[in-house]
Amino acid sequence: MVFQPAFGIVAVSDIAVPTIDGEREVIIGEGGMTLISDIFTLQGPLGRELATTGFWTGLPEQYESEHSQFDVWKDDRWQALPFEETLRENFTGYFTWVPEELLPSGETVKVRASYMGIDWVFQAGSVFGLTFPLYPALEYNISLASLHVEFPPKAIYASMSPVFNFTMYTEDGVQMVDYEAEDIEPYSTESVTLAYTPTPWDEYLLECLSLKHHVTIRSDTLRVEDSYSLKNRGTYIFEYHVILPLGATDIEARDRVGPLTVEVEELPENATYVSVNVAPRSTWMYQDLWGPTISYSIDRDDYFAKAEGSNTAVYSVPGFPFYIHDLSAIFTLPRGGEYISALPAPISTEKVNSRTEVVFDLGSLIPYEEPELSLGYTVSPLAAYIQPLSVLLVVTVVVGVVYVNRRRKPRVVEKKVVAERPKIASYLANYNERIDLLNEHIQILKGESEEEQQVQRLAEINRRLEQLERSVKQTGSVLEEEEPELIDHLRQIRRAEEEVSRVNEDLRNLDVRLRARRISRRDHQRRRESRLNRQREAIKRIEKALSDIQAKV
Numbered sequence: 001m002v003f004q005p006a007f008g009i010v011a012v013s014d015i016a017v018p019t020i021d022g023e024r025e026v027i028i029g030e031g032g033m034t035l036i037s038d039i040f041t042l043q044g045p046l047g048r049e050l051a052t053t054g055f056w057t058g059l060p061e062q063y064e065s066e067h068s069q070f071d072v073w074k075d076d077r078w079q080a081l082p083f084e085e086t087l088r089e090n091f092t093g094y095f096t097w098v099p100e101e102l103l104p105s106g107e108t109v110k111v112r113a114s115y116m117g118i119d120w121v122f123q124a125g126s127v128f129g130l131t132f133p134l135y136p137a138l139e140y141n142i143s144l145a146s147l148h149v150e151f152p153p154k155a156i157y158a159s160m161s162p163v164f165n166f167t168m169y170t171e172d173g174v175q176m177v178d179y180e181a182e183d184i185e186p187y188s189t190e191s192v193t194l195a196y197t198p199t200p201w202d203e204y205l206l207e208c209l210s211l212k213h214h215v216t217i218r219s220d221t222l223r224v225e226d227s228y229s230l231k232n233r234g235t236y237i238f239e240y241h242v243i244l245p246l247g248a249t250d251i252e253a254r255d256r257v258g259p260l261t262v263e264v265e266e267l268p269e270n271a272t273y274v275s276v277n278v279a280p281r282s283t284w285m286y287q288d289l290w291g292p293t294i295s296y297s298i299d300r301d302d303y304f305a306k307a308e309g310s311n312t313a314v315y316s317v318p319g320f321p322f323y324i325h326d327l328s329a330i331f332t333l334p335r336g337g338e339y340i341s342a343l344p345a346p347i348s349t350e351k352v353n354s355r356t357e358v359v360f361d362l363g364s365l366i367p368y369e370e371p372e373l374s375l376g377y378t379v380s381p382l383a384a385y386i387q388p389l390s391v392l393l394v395v396t397v398v399v400g401v402v403y404v405n406r407r408r409k410p411r412v413v414e415k416k417v418v419a420e421r422p423k424i425a426s427y428l429a430n431y432n433e434r435i436d437l438l439n440e441h442i443q444i445l446k447g448e449s450e451e452e453q454q455v456q457r458l459a460e461i462n463r464r465l466e467q468l469e470r471s472v473k474q475t476g477s478v479l480e481e482e483e484p485e486l487i488d489h490l491r492q493i494r495r496a497e498e499e500v501s502r503v504n505e506d507l508r509n510l511d512v513r514l515r516a517r518r519i520s521r522r523d524h525q526r527r528r529e530s531r532l533n534r535q536r537e538a539i540k541r542i543e544k545a546l547s548d549i550q551a552k553v
Contacts, residue, residue: 018046022142022184026149028130028196031322031367032121032205032233038113038136051098051109056086058093058137060189064522065115066323066364070096073110074103081111091137091187118323123205123234127158129195135181135188142184149177151196158195203241205234206322209289210530213317215304216332222300227293230322237284239263240292244274245303245318248296253278255292311340312376319368326530327362333377340376347502350495424483424553427475431493431546434468437461438500438539442532445507469497485552489545496545499538503531 020040027035036059042051051072059065068085071078083096098109113136121130135145151157157168157175167178177194209229216223244251251274253260265275274296284290306313317329333339333356339349348359362371441461444454476490507528514524 016046017140018050019043019143020047020138020140021144022136022138023146024134024136024148026130026132026147028121028149028151028155028194029367030152030198030202032118032128033323033367034117034120034130034132036115036117036132040111040113040136040138042109042111044107048103048107048109051111052100052103054095054097056088056093056095056139057113058086058088058091059115060133060137060191061087061090061092063092063115063117063120063132065092066118067114067116068094069114070094071112071114072098072102072104073112078112090189093137118207119233121205124195125235126197127195128155128198128205129193131191131193133189133191134179135184135190137187137189139186141186142188143182145181145184147177147179149194151175151194152198152202154199155202156197158197160195161193164192201243202321204237204321205232207231207233208320208322208324210326210328210533211320211324212328212330214330214332215315217304217334217337218300219334220300221297222304223295223297225293225295228291230290230292232284232286232288232290235286237280239277239279240284242276242278242294243321244276244294244296245298246271246273247298247302248274249298251276251294251296253292253294255281255290257281260292311378312374314372314374316370316372317362319370320365321367323367324365325526326533327365327371329360329362329373331358331360331375332356333358334379336380337377338380340378342376343374348495348499350492421553423475423479424486424549427472427479428546428550430468430472430475431542434465434472435539435543435546437465437468438535441465442535445528445532486549489549489552492545493542496538496541500535503535503538506531 020042023039023041025035025037025039027037029035038057040057042048068083070081070083072081073079079102081096081098081102083094086093086095094113096111096113098111103109120132121128123129134147135142151174154173155175157177160166164179169176169178175196207230209231211229212225212227214225214227216225251262251264253262260281261279263277263279265277267273267275278292278294280290280292304313304315315331317327332352335355337356339356339358342358342360344360344362346358347361348357350357356377358375358377360373365371441458444458444461447454476494480487480490510524510527510531514521
């Protein structure tokens with residue numbers, strides 16, 4: 001039996017109201033990502049007036065949009081509109097308007113509102129489900145409302161609740177649902193739940209908080225290491241199924257405790273990928289976080305070949321079956337490699353253990369998106385001989401030292417201590433205090449407290465950090481001249497401090513954007529956490545360099 005939902009009809013009054021039609025399109029993607037697109041057709045002079053003065057629209061408050069956008073149709077294309085987040089009772093909403101220069105000619109104005117949800121799909125046993133509002137929420141009646149829903153490719157429709165009079169059909173392996181209704185009342189919250197059976201390759205509902213994609217370039221291979229921070233939004237997982245690029249070998253997995261069991265599946269010869277199963281240390285439960293690292297080798301010429309006569313190679317980051325909040329790609333150049341250029345621009349290039357690392361911040365990524373990077377670098381033709389030669393020199397020196405020591409009379413040598421080098425002692429003491437204050441600063445920001453005591457403490461920390469920064473910079477410059485054996489460590493500290501400064505500037509800009517309502521509070525919190533993680537990593541690099549200095553003196 002089919003039921004038709006009841007609709008409220010706004011009473012006719014003497015007040016003139018614009019005529020608005022609404023088209024809602026819901027695209028359910030793989031990995032549980034959902035796109036909702038509403039196109040409003042504002043008709044006649046009242047519609048044009050409403051477009052220029054602005055209007056409100058949104059979603060019920062339980063739907064948090066990871067990304068929102070508003071556009072107007074003009075000159076045969078969609079053009080971006082300004083908007084502001086404006087909350088109303090029981091709704092997460094936005095106020096948008098069409099500036100005069102973007103107002104199209106003609107009697108109608110089409111405005112599009114787009115929302116992206118990454119956690120609206122849920123899992124119930126073997127099926128996935130999505131609950132969503134049937135109609136856009138507006139301050140006005142919607143004269144004619146249409147709904148179009150697309151399931152993921154090859155997914156199979158399972159059920160609907162409540163049932164309504166819809167049309168279902170299939171195009172190119174995608175099942176679709178259409179529906180129409182009239183006279184939809186303002187601030188509608190009526191919703192429907194659609195359930196479907198996902199395809200075997202769309203088997204998990206995961207959310208990736210961060211992912212580091214590290215590629216070490218070798219003479220004929222690439223060693224790839226993916227370090228994940230994953231959240232399980234579906235049912236429990238005993239084995240995690242991973243798809244790797246074709247030709248992947250030497251596959252390993254580990255977590256912070258140690259190695260994990262990896263099983264490589266046997267596939268037909270014409271398979272275009274490598275399939276492996278990684279066993280978590282314990283059952284991966286709903287809402288649990290897991291941080292595995294999966295490593296493998298692939299042929300360099302197949303995935304990172306330079307064009308003939310060019311120093312630039314192109315690399316595509318493989319697509320992942322989930323939404324990634326924060327993706328970074330790190331490339332370690334071959335020994336003797338020197339960075340030239342890259343597109344997009346990297347956030348840092350630095351020497352790590354005598355090899356250059358190039359780091360890219362790729363931000364967020366939708367499922368199966370494959371960002372492309374181009375990296376230009378050169379390798380010294382003598383690089384292949386440098387390491388064997390250095391080993392030979394070390395062996396020669398060691399043999400010489402042993403020979404001389406055997407002929408020399410033993411004598412007691414007192415090693416200098418830090419106390420005999422007051423500048424180094426002062427430098428280390430000031431830096432230890434600075435690191436303690438930086439860590440305290442991060443903890444206060446993570447707490448998001450606005451209590452007066454916390455605000456005062458932050459001000460005190462910032463004043464002292466500025467004093468210590470001036471002191472260690474001045475002392476560090478002197479030490480670079482007077483203590484040449486410490487130059488590498490001092491430069492590592494300087495580069496890490498530059499990252500700390502960049503993060504502080506990013507945090508200030510984020511706060512400005514939040515106050516100006518250019519980003520949501522949820523987006524602000526997520527981005528701030530990402531920046532604070534970068535600052536923690538920079539602090540760790542400083543601590544390591546200080547430890548190395550302490551060991552040397």
